[in-house]
Amino acid sequence: MRLFTKLKNGLKRLPLHMPGHKRKNIFNNTLPYDIDVTEIDDFDNLYNPSGILKQSLENLTKLYNSHQSFYLVNGSTSGIFVAIKSFCDVGDKIIIARNSHKAVFNFAEILKLDVVFLDCEIDDFGIVKEINLDNLKKIVLQNLDAKCVVINSPTYDGVISNVGEIADFLHKNKIPLIVDEAHGSHLFLDNKDAVNLGADVVINSMHKTLPSLTQTAVIHVSKNALNKEILSRKVAKYVSVFCSSSPSYILLCSLDECVSYLQRKGEKDYQKLKQNLDLFKKRILSLRFLKVIGYNENADFYDFDNTKIVISTAKTSISGIKLSKLLRSYNIECEMSSLYSVLCLTSICDDKKTLLDLADALIKIDSKLKIKDNVIINSLPRLNIKKVVYKEIKSCDLSNSFGKVCAEYVYAYPPGIPILVPGSVINNDIINCLSLLKRNHVNLVSTNGLIDKNLVVVGTNYLTKN
Numbered sequence: 234m235r236l237f238t239k240l241k242n243g244l245k246r247l248p249l250h251m252p253g254h255k256r257k258n259i260f261n262n263t264l265p266y267d268i269d270v271t272e273i274d275d276f277d278n279l280y281n282p283s284g285i286l287k288q289s290l291e292n293l294t295k296l297y298n299s300h301q302s303f304y305l306v307n308g309s310t311s312g313i314f315v316a317i318k319s320f321c322d323v324g325d326k327i328i329i330a331r332n333s334h335k336a337v338f339n340f341a342e343i344l345k346l347d348v349v350f351l352d353c354e355i356d357d358f359g360i361v362k363e364i365n366l367d368n369l370k371k372i373v374l375q376n377l378d379a380k381c382v383v384i385n386s387p388t389y390d391g392v393i394s395n396v397g398e399i400a401d402f403l404h405k406n407k408i409p410l411i412v413d414e415a416h417g418s419h420l421f422l423d424n425k426d427a428v429n430l431g432a433d434v435v436i437n438s439m440h441k442t443l444p445s446l447t448q449t450a451v452i453h454v455s456k457n458a459l460n461k462e463i464l465s466r467k468v469a470k471y472v473s474v475f476c477s478s479s480p481s482y483i484l485l486c487s488l489d490e491c492v493s494y495l496q497r498k499g500e501k502d503y504q505k506l507k508q509n510l511d512l513f514k515k516r517i518l519s520l521r522f523l524k525v526i527g528y529n530e531n532a533d534f535y536d537f538d539n540t541k542i543v544i545s546t547a548k549t550s551i552s553g554i555k556l557s558k559l560l561r562s563y564n565i566e567c568e569m570s571s572l573y574s575v576l577c578l579t580s581i582c583d584d585k586k587t588l589l590d591l592a593d594a595l596i597k598i599d600s601k602l603k604i605k606d607n608v609i610i611n612s613l614p615r616l617n618i619k620k621v622v623y624k625e626i627k628s629c630d631l632s633n634s635f636g637k638v639c640a641e642y643v644y645a646y647p648p649g650i651p652i653l654v655p656g657s658v659i660n661n662d663i664i665n666c667l668s669l670l671k672r673n674h675v676n677l678v679s680t681n682g683l684i685d686k687n688l689v690v691v692g693t694n695y696l697t698k699n
Contacts (some may be wrong), residue, residue, distance in 0.1 A: 236285055236489040238481060240268035243275065245416075251479070270482050279304060279480045280473040282288045289489045296492055297421055297427050301465045303472045304488050309415040310336040312436035313383075313451040314475045316411045319434065319467040320381040321346060331386040331613050332361045334413060337383055342655065349376050349395060351384070352613070355534055358545040359573050359609050360526060361650075362395040362487040362605045364534040369454060372403060377406060385413035388429060389526070389569070389648035391541030391574060392534045393417075393425060400431030400457070409433035409459050415450070417538060417684040418443050419580070422495075422503040433458035434468065440492055442580050444538065446487035486508040502581040502659040509585045510539060516592035522549045523556075523595055535575065542577040544595065552673050563594035572646060572673050573607060614652060614663045625692030631667055634659045638691040645670060652677075659688070 244267070248255045251271045258266040280607040286304075294302040305312050313336045321327055326347040331339055341348050346638045351372055354362045364384050373382070382403055386394040400410045403633060411434045412427035419435035420426040427435045431629040435453045439445035452472065454465045454482040514528045523529035525545040546556050557570035569576040626640045636659065652666060653659070667684075669675055 236286065236289060236482070237268070237495060238488060239276070239285060240270065244268070244270060251379045261488055261655055262435065268483060268486065271479060276482070279306075279485065280469075280547065286485065289485075289492065292496065293451060293488075293492050294453075296495055297426070297428050297451075297453055298456070299455045300458060300461045301468075302451055302453045303468060304485060305436075305450040305472065306448065306481075306484045307450075307476045309334075309438040309450045310437050311415070311472075312440060312450050313337055313411075313413060314340050315452055315468055315471040316434040316436060316496070317341070317344070317346075317381070317383065318471045318475070319464060320411070321525060325380045326376060326378055328372060328379045328382040330570060331385055332388060332650050333385055333637055334415070335644055335651055336653050337413070338394060338642065338654050343562065349379065349384075355609070355613070356564045358524065358530075358547045359571075360390050360545075361392065361613070362533075363392050363572065364399060364549075365501055366395060366398060366402075366526065369399060373406060373408065377408070379408055381409045381411055381433075382410045383413065385415070387417045387420070387538045387541070389415070389416055390543050390574070391416070391503050391538035392532075393420075393536035395535050396427045396430040397431055400433075404431070404457075404459060404464060404669045407459065407617055409464075412436070416441055416541075417645050419453070419503065420538065421541065422499055425538075428455050429666060430454045431455065433456040433461075433464065438630045443491055444490040444580070444582055446484055449484050449488050449491075451488070483514065499581070505538055506540065506579065506583065509583070509588050510579065512585060513542075513588040513592050516589060519596060520599045522604055524548065525595075532683045540579045542579060542591070544575045544577070546575070547573040547607055548604055554674050556598065559598050560591075560594055563597075564589070565591055565594055569648065573609065608669065609680055614660070614666055620691055626689050627692050628687045629690045630673075631664060631686050634688050634690060635661065635664060637688075639688060640691045642690040643667070643677060643684065643688065644681045646678045653688075659690070 250273055254266050256267050277284040279286055280288055317340050320625050321344055327513055328349045330351045332353045351369055356362055357449050374601050386396055396412060403410050410432045412432040414427050414435050415438040418439050419442045423438045432455055439449045439451055440447045440511055453558040454461055454468055458464050517525055517529050520529050524545040526532050527537045527539050546553050554574055554575045556575045568578045629637055639653040639657040639659055640655055642651050644651045681689055
Protein backbone atom coordinates (compact mmCIF):
# COMPACT_ATOMS: atom_id res chain seq x y z
CA MET A 234 0.00 0.00 0.00
CA ARG A 235 1.22 3.51 -0.83
CA LEU A 236 1.54 5.90 2.10
CA PHE A 237 -0.79 8.40 0.43
CA THR A 238 -3.55 5.77 0.10
CA LYS A 239 -3.23 4.84 3.76
CA LEU A 240 -3.34 8.49 4.80
CA LYS A 241 -6.46 9.18 2.70
CA ASN A 242 -8.33 6.06 3.73
CA GLY A 243 -7.00 5.16 7.14
CA LEU A 244 -7.65 8.27 9.21
CA LYS A 245 -11.12 7.50 10.54
CA ARG A 246 -10.57 7.67 14.29
CA LEU A 247 -11.22 10.78 16.37
CA PRO A 248 -7.89 12.72 16.45
CA LEU A 249 -7.12 13.23 20.12
CA HIS A 250 -3.47 13.73 19.23
CA MET A 251 -1.18 16.20 17.44
CA PRO A 252 -1.27 18.26 15.23
CA GLY A 253 -3.53 20.93 16.63
CA HIS A 254 -5.60 21.44 13.47
CA LYS A 255 -7.11 17.97 14.08
CA ARG A 256 -7.21 17.33 10.32
CA LYS A 257 -9.78 20.11 9.90
CA ASN A 258 -9.17 22.80 7.29
CA ILE A 259 -10.56 25.71 9.29
CA PHE A 260 -8.98 28.22 6.86
CA ASN A 261 -10.81 26.82 3.82
CA ASN A 262 -7.67 26.74 1.68
CA THR A 263 -6.07 23.96 -0.35
CA LEU A 264 -3.46 22.87 2.20
CA PRO A 265 -3.63 19.11 2.89
CA TYR A 266 -4.66 19.22 6.54
CA ASP A 267 -6.60 15.99 6.14
CA ILE A 268 -3.45 13.88 5.72
CA ASP A 269 -1.17 15.76 8.12
CA VAL A 270 -0.69 13.40 11.07
CA THR A 271 1.87 12.32 13.64
CA GLU A 272 3.23 8.85 14.43
CA ILE A 273 -0.05 7.34 15.54
CA ASP A 274 -0.71 3.60 15.65
CA ASP A 275 -0.57 1.88 12.23
CA PHE A 276 1.38 4.74 10.62
CA ASP A 277 4.89 3.63 11.60
CA ASN A 278 7.82 5.65 12.96
CA LEU A 279 10.44 7.10 10.63
CA TYR A 280 13.30 6.55 13.08
CA ASN A 281 12.30 3.01 14.03
CA PRO A 282 10.39 1.80 10.96
CA SER A 283 8.67 -1.56 10.96
CA GLY A 284 5.66 -1.12 8.68
CA ILE A 285 4.70 1.10 5.78
CA LEU A 286 7.70 3.44 6.16
CA LYS A 287 10.06 0.46 6.39
CA GLN A 288 8.73 -0.77 3.05
CA SER A 289 9.06 2.70 1.56
CA LEU A 290 12.69 2.97 2.71
CA GLU A 291 13.44 -0.46 1.27
CA ASN A 292 12.08 0.76 -2.06
CA LEU A 293 14.35 3.81 -1.82
CA THR A 294 17.37 1.63 -1.05
CA LYS A 295 16.60 -0.63 -4.00
CA LEU A 296 16.05 2.32 -6.34
CA TYR A 297 19.48 3.82 -5.61
CA ASN A 298 21.22 0.44 -5.21
CA SER A 299 22.67 1.53 -1.88
CA HIS A 300 23.52 -0.47 1.23
CA GLN A 301 20.93 1.53 3.17
CA SER A 302 19.05 4.77 2.47
CA PHE A 303 17.15 7.13 4.75
CA TYR A 304 14.55 9.85 4.31
CA LEU A 305 15.35 13.39 5.46
CA VAL A 306 12.52 15.85 6.10
CA ASN A 307 14.88 18.69 7.06
CA GLY A 308 16.55 18.95 3.66
CA SER A 309 20.10 18.18 2.55
CA THR A 310 21.49 20.46 5.25
CA SER A 311 20.49 17.91 7.88
CA GLY A 312 22.03 15.19 5.72
CA ILE A 313 25.34 17.02 5.63
CA PHE A 314 25.27 17.29 9.43
CA VAL A 315 24.48 13.57 9.71
CA ALA A 316 27.25 12.57 7.32
CA ILE A 317 29.99 14.64 8.93
CA LYS A 318 29.03 13.66 12.48
CA SER A 319 29.11 10.00 11.45
CA PHE A 320 32.85 10.38 10.93
CA CYS A 321 33.97 13.37 13.01
CA ASP A 322 34.11 14.32 16.67
CA VAL A 323 34.89 17.75 18.11
CA GLY A 324 38.30 19.02 16.96
CA ASP A 325 38.92 16.35 14.31
CA LYS A 326 40.54 17.15 10.98
CA ILE A 327 38.40 17.25 7.85
CA ILE A 328 39.21 17.96 4.19
CA ILE A 329 36.57 20.12 2.49
CA ALA A 330 36.26 21.24 -1.12
CA ARG A 331 36.49 25.03 -1.21
CA ASN A 332 33.22 25.27 -3.16
CA SER A 333 31.22 23.33 -0.59
CA HIS A 334 27.81 24.57 0.50
CA LYS A 335 27.60 26.84 3.53
CA ALA A 336 26.04 23.99 5.55
CA VAL A 337 29.38 22.15 5.46
CA PHE A 338 31.19 25.20 6.81
CA ASN A 339 28.51 25.78 9.43
CA PHE A 340 28.80 22.29 10.86
CA ALA A 341 32.58 22.37 10.72
CA GLU A 342 32.36 25.49 12.89
CA ILE A 343 29.90 23.84 15.30
CA LEU A 344 32.22 20.85 15.76
CA LYS A 345 35.32 23.10 15.86
CA LEU A 346 36.88 20.96 13.16
CA ASP A 347 40.39 21.48 11.86
CA VAL A 348 39.53 22.31 8.24
CA VAL A 349 41.89 21.69 5.32
CA PHE A 350 40.61 23.13 2.04
CA LEU A 351 40.71 21.67 -1.45
CA ASP A 352 41.11 24.71 -3.69
CA CYS A 353 38.95 24.85 -6.83
CA GLU A 354 39.81 25.99 -10.32
CA ILE A 355 37.48 28.26 -12.33
CA ASP A 356 37.21 28.13 -16.12
CA ASP A 357 37.18 31.02 -18.59
CA PHE A 358 33.42 31.45 -18.18
CA GLY A 359 33.54 31.76 -14.40
CA ILE A 360 32.32 28.18 -13.76
CA VAL A 361 33.90 26.24 -10.90
CA LYS A 362 35.56 23.12 -12.30
CA GLU A 363 35.68 19.57 -10.96
CA ILE A 364 37.93 18.42 -8.12
CA ASN A 365 41.51 18.29 -9.37
CA LEU A 366 42.72 14.76 -8.67
CA ASP A 367 46.40 15.65 -8.42
CA ASN A 368 45.65 18.42 -5.94
CA LEU A 369 43.38 16.14 -3.91
CA LYS A 370 46.02 13.42 -3.72
CA LYS A 371 48.65 15.91 -2.62
CA ILE A 372 46.43 17.37 0.12
CA VAL A 373 45.32 13.94 1.36
CA LEU A 374 48.86 12.55 1.57
CA GLN A 375 49.79 15.58 3.68
CA ASN A 376 46.77 15.02 5.95
CA LEU A 377 46.34 11.27 6.38
CA ASP A 378 44.84 11.89 9.83
CA ALA A 379 41.75 13.50 8.25
CA LYS A 380 38.55 11.74 9.28
CA CYS A 381 36.82 12.25 5.93
CA VAL A 382 36.75 14.26 2.69
CA VAL A 383 33.70 16.29 1.60
CA ILE A 384 33.09 17.27 -2.02
CA ASN A 385 30.04 18.32 -4.01
CA SER A 386 29.33 16.62 -7.32
CA PRO A 387 27.55 17.72 -9.37
CA THR A 388 28.02 21.36 -8.50
CA TYR A 389 25.13 23.80 -8.70
CA ASP A 390 26.26 24.48 -12.28
CA GLY A 391 26.29 20.77 -13.16
CA VAL A 392 30.02 20.00 -13.07
CA ILE A 393 30.67 16.35 -12.15
CA SER A 394 33.93 15.16 -10.58
CA ASN A 395 35.62 11.79 -11.02
CA VAL A 396 33.99 10.36 -7.91
CA GLY A 397 35.04 6.79 -8.69
CA GLU A 398 38.74 7.53 -8.83
CA ILE A 399 38.56 9.88 -5.85
CA ALA A 400 36.81 7.20 -3.75
CA ASP A 401 39.31 4.52 -4.79
CA PHE A 402 42.27 6.68 -3.80
CA LEU A 403 40.74 7.69 -0.47
CA HIS A 404 39.77 4.13 0.41
CA LYS A 405 43.33 2.95 -0.21
CA ASN A 406 44.27 5.44 2.50
CA LYS A 407 41.36 4.38 4.77
CA ILE A 408 39.64 7.77 4.43
CA PRO A 409 35.90 7.91 3.70
CA LEU A 410 34.30 10.16 1.10
CA ILE A 411 31.14 12.22 1.60
CA VAL A 412 29.54 13.51 -1.59
CA ASP A 413 27.06 16.35 -1.40
CA GLU A 414 25.01 15.30 -4.43
CA ALA A 415 22.13 17.61 -3.55
CA HIS A 416 21.82 18.75 -7.16
CA GLY A 417 22.15 15.26 -8.64
CA SER A 418 19.36 13.15 -7.19
CA HIS A 419 18.47 12.15 -10.77
CA LEU A 420 21.96 11.01 -11.79
CA PHE A 421 21.29 7.36 -11.01
CA LEU A 422 19.07 7.43 -14.11
CA ASP A 423 22.24 8.21 -16.10
CA ASN A 424 24.57 5.83 -14.21
CA LYS A 425 26.57 8.81 -12.95
CA ASP A 426 25.53 8.80 -9.29
CA ALA A 427 28.05 8.87 -6.46
CA VAL A 428 26.38 5.99 -4.60
CA ASN A 429 27.36 3.51 -7.29
CA LEU A 430 30.71 5.17 -8.02
CA GLY A 431 31.96 4.29 -4.54
CA ALA A 432 31.41 7.25 -2.23
CA ASP A 433 30.75 6.24 1.38
CA VAL A 434 27.87 8.60 2.15
CA VAL A 435 25.84 10.53 -0.41
CA ILE A 436 23.19 13.20 0.18
CA ASN A 437 20.47 14.00 -2.37
CA SER A 438 17.96 16.86 -2.38
CA MET A 439 15.04 15.05 -3.99
CA HIS A 440 13.13 18.31 -4.42
CA LYS A 441 15.84 19.99 -6.46
CA THR A 442 15.70 17.85 -9.61
CA LEU A 443 12.94 15.29 -8.98
CA PRO A 444 9.17 15.63 -8.38
CA SER A 445 9.17 15.85 -4.60
CA LEU A 446 8.15 18.64 -2.25
CA THR A 447 10.59 21.31 -1.09
CA GLN A 448 12.66 20.27 1.94
CA THR A 449 12.63 16.56 1.07
CA ALA A 450 15.98 14.82 0.81
CA VAL A 451 17.64 11.43 1.28
CA ILE A 452 20.95 10.12 2.54
CA HIS A 453 22.61 6.90 1.39
CA VAL A 454 25.28 4.59 2.75
CA SER A 455 26.98 2.99 -0.24
CA LYS A 456 27.60 -0.72 -0.69
CA ASN A 457 31.27 0.24 -1.18
CA ALA A 458 31.52 2.23 2.05
CA LEU A 459 34.25 1.52 4.56
CA ASN A 460 32.76 -0.38 7.52
CA LYS A 461 29.29 -0.02 6.00
CA GLU A 462 27.43 -1.92 8.74
CA ILE A 463 28.79 0.28 11.53
CA LEU A 464 28.40 3.36 9.34
CA SER A 465 24.73 2.57 8.67
CA ARG A 466 24.03 2.39 12.40
CA LYS A 467 25.74 5.76 12.93
CA VAL A 468 23.84 7.39 10.08
CA ALA A 469 20.54 6.02 11.40
CA LYS A 470 21.36 7.41 14.84
CA TYR A 471 22.25 10.88 13.62
CA VAL A 472 19.29 11.07 11.23
CA SER A 473 17.13 10.89 14.35
CA VAL A 474 19.34 13.48 16.08
CA PHE A 475 19.46 16.14 13.37
CA CYS A 476 15.99 15.71 11.87
CA SER A 477 12.71 16.73 13.43
CA SER A 478 11.27 14.39 16.06
CA SER A 479 7.91 15.18 14.43
CA PRO A 480 8.56 14.36 10.77
CA SER A 481 5.93 15.66 8.37
CA TYR A 482 3.86 12.88 6.87
CA ILE A 483 3.06 15.18 3.98
CA LEU A 484 6.78 15.35 3.15
CA LEU A 485 7.19 11.62 3.73
CA CYS A 486 4.23 11.01 1.44
CA SER A 487 5.89 13.17 -1.21
CA LEU A 488 9.10 11.12 -0.94
CA ASP A 489 7.19 7.85 -1.09
CA GLU A 490 5.25 8.96 -4.17
CA CYS A 491 8.44 10.17 -5.85
CA VAL A 492 10.22 6.85 -5.27
CA SER A 493 7.21 4.91 -6.58
CA TYR A 494 7.04 7.10 -9.69
CA LEU A 495 10.75 6.67 -10.38
CA GLN A 496 10.46 2.91 -10.08
CA ARG A 497 7.62 2.87 -12.60
CA LYS A 498 8.41 5.65 -15.06
CA GLY A 499 11.74 7.24 -14.14
CA GLU A 500 13.89 5.81 -16.92
CA LYS A 501 11.26 6.35 -19.62
CA ASP A 502 10.55 9.95 -18.66
CA TYR A 503 14.26 10.74 -18.24
CA GLN A 504 14.91 9.57 -21.80
CA LYS A 505 12.09 11.85 -22.95
CA LEU A 506 13.73 14.78 -21.15
CA LYS A 507 17.05 14.02 -22.88
CA GLN A 508 15.31 13.99 -26.27
CA ASN A 509 13.75 17.38 -25.53
CA LEU A 510 17.14 18.73 -24.46
CA ASP A 511 18.55 17.57 -27.80
CA LEU A 512 15.85 19.62 -29.53
CA PHE A 513 16.84 22.60 -27.37
CA LYS A 514 20.47 22.10 -28.39
CA LYS A 515 19.61 22.11 -32.09
CA ARG A 516 17.45 25.23 -31.70
CA ILE A 517 20.22 27.33 -30.09
CA LEU A 518 22.97 26.56 -32.59
CA SER A 519 22.48 30.02 -34.08
CA LEU A 520 23.47 31.84 -30.86
CA ARG A 521 26.36 34.22 -31.55
CA PHE A 522 27.31 35.69 -28.17
CA LEU A 523 25.54 33.81 -25.42
CA LYS A 524 27.22 30.52 -24.62
CA VAL A 525 25.24 27.58 -23.22
CA ILE A 526 27.77 25.36 -21.50
CA GLY A 527 27.70 21.83 -22.91
CA TYR A 528 25.34 22.81 -25.72
CA ASN A 529 26.67 25.51 -28.05
CA GLU A 530 29.91 25.70 -26.04
CA ASN A 531 31.98 22.64 -25.20
CA ALA A 532 32.16 21.87 -21.49
CA ASP A 533 35.80 21.53 -20.46
CA PHE A 534 35.07 19.37 -17.43
CA TYR A 535 35.55 15.75 -16.41
CA ASP A 536 31.80 15.33 -16.89
CA PHE A 537 28.73 17.54 -16.99
CA ASP A 538 25.05 17.20 -16.12
CA ASN A 539 23.23 18.47 -19.18
CA THR A 540 19.93 18.83 -17.32
CA LYS A 541 21.56 22.04 -16.03
CA ILE A 542 21.33 24.78 -18.66
CA VAL A 543 24.13 27.21 -17.80
CA ILE A 544 23.99 30.32 -19.98
CA SER A 545 27.17 32.37 -19.89
CA THR A 546 27.21 36.12 -20.60
CA ALA A 547 30.97 36.34 -19.92
CA LYS A 548 31.76 37.40 -23.50
CA THR A 549 28.76 39.69 -23.93
CA SER A 550 27.68 43.21 -23.09
CA ILE A 551 25.26 42.14 -20.30
CA SER A 552 25.61 40.51 -16.91
CA GLY A 553 23.91 37.35 -15.74
CA ILE A 554 21.70 39.52 -13.56
CA LYS A 555 20.53 41.48 -16.62
CA LEU A 556 19.95 38.31 -18.65
CA SER A 557 17.77 36.91 -15.88
CA LYS A 558 15.63 40.07 -15.95
CA LEU A 559 15.33 39.89 -19.74
CA LEU A 560 14.22 36.25 -19.58
CA ARG A 561 11.61 37.21 -17.01
CA SER A 562 10.10 39.53 -19.63
CA TYR A 563 9.58 36.37 -21.72
CA ASN A 564 7.74 34.78 -18.79
CA ILE A 565 10.75 32.60 -17.89
CA GLU A 566 11.98 32.44 -14.29
CA CYS A 567 15.52 31.14 -13.87
CA GLU A 568 16.90 29.21 -10.94
CA MET A 569 19.85 31.52 -10.33
CA SER A 570 21.69 34.46 -11.83
CA SER A 571 25.25 35.41 -10.97
CA LEU A 572 27.88 37.79 -12.24
CA TYR A 573 28.19 36.36 -15.75
CA SER A 574 25.86 33.37 -15.91
CA VAL A 575 22.28 32.25 -15.53
CA LEU A 576 21.25 28.77 -14.44
CA CYS A 577 18.08 27.10 -15.64
CA LEU A 578 17.26 23.77 -14.01
CA THR A 579 15.36 21.17 -15.98
CA SER A 580 13.75 17.96 -14.79
CA ILE A 581 11.60 15.10 -16.04
CA CYS A 582 8.62 17.39 -15.42
CA ASP A 583 9.67 19.88 -18.11
CA ASP A 584 8.02 19.51 -21.51
CA LYS A 585 9.28 20.24 -25.01
CA LYS A 586 7.44 23.57 -25.25
CA THR A 587 9.13 24.94 -22.12
CA LEU A 588 12.60 24.17 -23.46
CA LEU A 589 11.89 25.52 -26.94
CA ASP A 590 10.38 28.70 -25.46
CA LEU A 591 13.65 29.18 -23.56
CA ALA A 592 15.65 28.60 -26.74
CA ASP A 593 13.58 31.13 -28.69
CA ALA A 594 13.92 33.74 -25.92
CA LEU A 595 17.70 33.30 -25.86
CA ILE A 596 17.90 33.68 -29.64
CA LYS A 597 15.93 36.95 -29.53
CA ILE A 598 18.03 38.34 -26.68
CA ASP A 599 21.27 37.22 -28.34
CA SER A 600 20.41 39.07 -31.56
CA LYS A 601 20.64 42.39 -29.70
CA LEU A 602 23.90 41.76 -27.86
CA LYS A 603 27.45 42.82 -28.56
CA ILE A 604 30.71 41.08 -27.77
CA LYS A 605 32.65 42.29 -24.77
CA ASP A 606 35.56 41.00 -22.69
CA ASN A 607 34.69 41.09 -19.01
CA VAL A 608 36.74 40.67 -15.88
CA ILE A 609 36.26 37.05 -14.77
CA ILE A 610 36.81 35.95 -11.18
CA ASN A 611 39.23 33.12 -11.95
CA SER A 612 39.49 31.63 -8.48
CA LEU A 613 37.63 31.44 -5.20
CA PRO A 614 39.52 33.58 -2.69
CA ARG A 615 41.75 31.42 -0.51
CA LEU A 616 40.70 31.33 3.10
CA ASN A 617 43.49 32.11 5.53
CA ILE A 618 41.57 31.29 8.68
CA LYS A 619 42.74 32.30 12.13
CA LYS A 620 41.27 30.56 15.14
CA VAL A 621 40.36 33.49 17.28
CA VAL A 622 38.71 34.09 20.61
CA TYR A 623 37.04 37.49 20.74
CA LYS A 624 34.60 39.38 22.89
CA GLU A 625 33.74 42.23 20.59
CA ILE A 626 32.77 42.73 16.97
CA LYS A 627 32.26 45.86 14.95
CA SER A 628 31.01 47.03 11.59
CA CYS A 629 33.66 47.93 9.05
CA ASP A 630 33.42 49.49 5.59
CA LEU A 631 34.52 47.00 2.94
CA SER A 632 37.04 49.47 1.51
CA ASN A 633 38.78 49.71 4.90
CA SER A 634 38.68 46.03 5.81
CA PHE A 635 42.13 44.90 4.60
CA GLY A 636 43.93 42.80 7.20
CA LYS A 637 40.94 42.53 9.51
CA VAL A 638 39.46 39.23 10.66
CA CYS A 639 35.92 38.53 9.47
CA ALA A 640 33.37 37.57 12.12
CA GLU A 641 30.57 36.35 9.81
CA TYR A 642 29.84 34.21 6.78
CA VAL A 643 29.61 36.07 3.48
CA TYR A 644 28.34 34.44 0.30
CA ALA A 645 26.36 35.03 -2.86
CA TYR A 646 23.10 33.12 -2.49
CA PRO A 647 22.39 31.02 -4.39
CA PRO A 648 24.56 28.93 -4.57
CA GLY A 649 25.73 29.57 -1.00
CA ILE A 650 29.48 28.99 -1.37
CA PRO A 651 31.19 31.10 1.32
CA ILE A 652 33.52 33.83 0.16
CA LEU A 653 34.36 34.61 3.78
CA VAL A 654 33.91 32.58 6.95
CA PRO A 655 34.44 33.60 10.58
CA GLY A 656 38.16 33.84 11.19
CA SER A 657 39.02 34.69 7.56
CA VAL A 658 41.74 37.30 7.16
CA ILE A 659 40.47 39.84 4.62
CA ASN A 660 42.95 40.46 1.79
CA ASN A 661 42.88 42.42 -1.47
CA ASP A 662 41.63 39.45 -3.51
CA ILE A 663 38.59 39.16 -1.25
CA ILE A 664 37.94 42.92 -1.30
CA ASN A 665 38.20 43.00 -5.10
CA CYS A 666 35.91 39.98 -5.45
CA LEU A 667 33.21 41.42 -3.17
CA SER A 668 33.46 44.85 -4.78
CA LEU A 669 33.05 43.41 -8.28
CA LEU A 670 29.99 41.41 -7.21
CA LYS A 671 28.43 44.45 -5.53
CA ARG A 672 29.01 46.68 -8.57
CA ASN A 673 27.15 44.15 -10.70
CA HIS A 674 24.21 43.94 -8.27
CA VAL A 675 24.84 40.37 -7.14
CA ASN A 676 23.10 39.86 -3.80
CA LEU A 677 25.68 39.26 -1.09
CA VAL A 678 24.31 37.68 2.04
CA SER A 679 25.91 37.30 5.43
CA THR A 680 25.05 35.72 8.74
CA ASN A 681 23.44 39.07 9.58
CA GLY A 682 21.45 39.55 6.36
CA LEU A 683 22.04 41.35 3.07
CA ILE A 684 25.34 43.21 2.82
CA ASP A 685 25.30 46.83 1.77
CA LYS A 686 28.89 48.02 2.13
CA ASN A 687 29.85 46.97 5.65
CA LEU A 688 31.27 43.74 7.01
CA VAL A 689 31.17 42.49 10.58
CA VAL A 690 34.74 42.00 11.77
CA VAL A 691 36.48 41.03 14.96
CA GLY A 692 37.19 43.91 17.31
CA THR A 693 40.66 44.76 18.55
CA ASN A 694 40.27 42.66 21.68
CA TYR A 695 40.96 39.12 20.48
CA LEU A 696 43.52 36.37 20.91
CA THR A 697 44.90 34.13 18.17
CA LYS A 698 44.81 30.50 19.23
CA ASN A 699 47.61 28.11 18.42
